[in-house]
Amino acid sequence: MADAVVARHRVAVLALDGAYPFELGIPARLLGAAQDRYEVQLCSVDGGPVRTNAGFTVTPDHGPDLLETADTVIVAPVEPTHLTRELPEPVAAALARIRPDARVASICTGGFTLAAAGLLDGRPATTHWECAPLFRSWYPHIQVDDGVLFVDDGDLLTSAGAAAGVDLCLHLIRSDHGAEIANRAARRCVVPPFREGGQAQYIDRPLSDDPASSTAATRQWALEHLAENFTLPQLAEHAHMSLRTFARRFQAETGLPPRRWLTKQRLDRARHLLESTDLTVEQIAVEVGFATATSLRQHLNAELGISPLGYRRTFQSEHTSPAAR
Incomplete structure (x- = not known):
């Protein structure tokens, strides 16, 4: 019997005028690296071109009808000068077409769009730390945490500025399909599978x-x-x-607090040794300063949801030549 065909999770990325091109492309790049688990498509509120803040225009393949069939909707951010406390009618009308059971997420200032639509009322959320004071003043009924990279509140997720969209998308993959597939997607995109410390470390x-x-x-x-x-x-x-x-x-x-930072450095060193050497888990634990192999296993599983040997199988097997190690 032939293997059953698994339907891909449909993701609609909503682009608005003033969009940042970098963040606009994050969902397709990251989710697209998750072994064909997602179908990511771009739409605008009227099906027409969208002006970016980088001096060029993008033309999405879809209009707002895409939002009616998407399993997940991701609202891309816009330059802060394009933010308005009240939504323009076309944007409000487009958001109203999102399926009631769809998962909704935002990157950076995209959280302002969700807030203006009333989707974040009484919910926890985050946004870029520079925009957090404005967010709080406009929407005091939303619980804003500007010290984290993203907030997962079940069917609603928000992320901090710029590259935090990468962390959000990896979190979606990890939640949907587990740590191994998320780690593979991160490796393909040459980004860390998980960043510690939140956006507090980037605040000026x-x-x-x-x-x-x-x-x-x-x-x-x-x-x-x-x-x-x-x-x-x-x-x-x-x-x-x-x-x-x-x-x-x-x-x-x-x-990060000193102890947490130190644990992260030891884990980073352990991961490198798992990838690039044939040392045993016990030898690696000693090499990086964990008291026992059990301690290394516990910390790695807590961070990545995978055992040291599982991590080694995942990443060493991808290297096809000594030069790649």
Whole structure:
């Protein structure tokens, strides 16, 4: 008997005037890398061309009728100068055509469009950190978190600025089809499968110009000594700071608490060794500073939903020549 044909998940990307071309292409690029699981199509509110903010026009293949059949609708962002508190009638009419059971998502300022349509009322959401104050003032009834890369509230998802759309799309793949397929899609697009720290690490904060007040040198030292069992107080001592000052400045500079940052660096090193060497899981755990192989397994599974051996099978098998390793 022939294998059953699995229908692809239909995704409609809604493009509005003033769109950012980069974000406009993220869904097709990322979801399209998920082993033919998705059919991604672009539409506009009237089926006509859409002016981007980059000096050229794109012409979608579809009009708003596409929204009636899509399983997921992704609203692409527009330049902030194009934002309006109330939706233009054609945009409101197009959004009204979305199926009641469809999943709806936005990238960056696309969350403003969902908010103006009333779709985010009483719901948690995020947007680009620079636009968050305006978002809060226009829509005070929406719970805005500007420190994360995306918010998943079930049938409604919103993401932060620009490349956070990549994180959102990988999250959709991971939720729909599991970590292995999401990791493969990330590898094909040469992006990290999962980013730690949220957009808090990218917010423009005034920091001292004095190198002595930075944790950069200590972070570099830690990377060079990952196999060692050092403590947080030892890191603070290395930076010549009190523990409290060190932790505060560390998070301001990296967007992560020191221990979480350190775990991420150890996992990144472990993943590299799994991909590029034949060391055992036990040897890799020692090499990167985890106390035991069990600890490495637990941390890798928590981050990527996959075991070390599963990760090695996924990524080593893709390399066809030593030069690719």
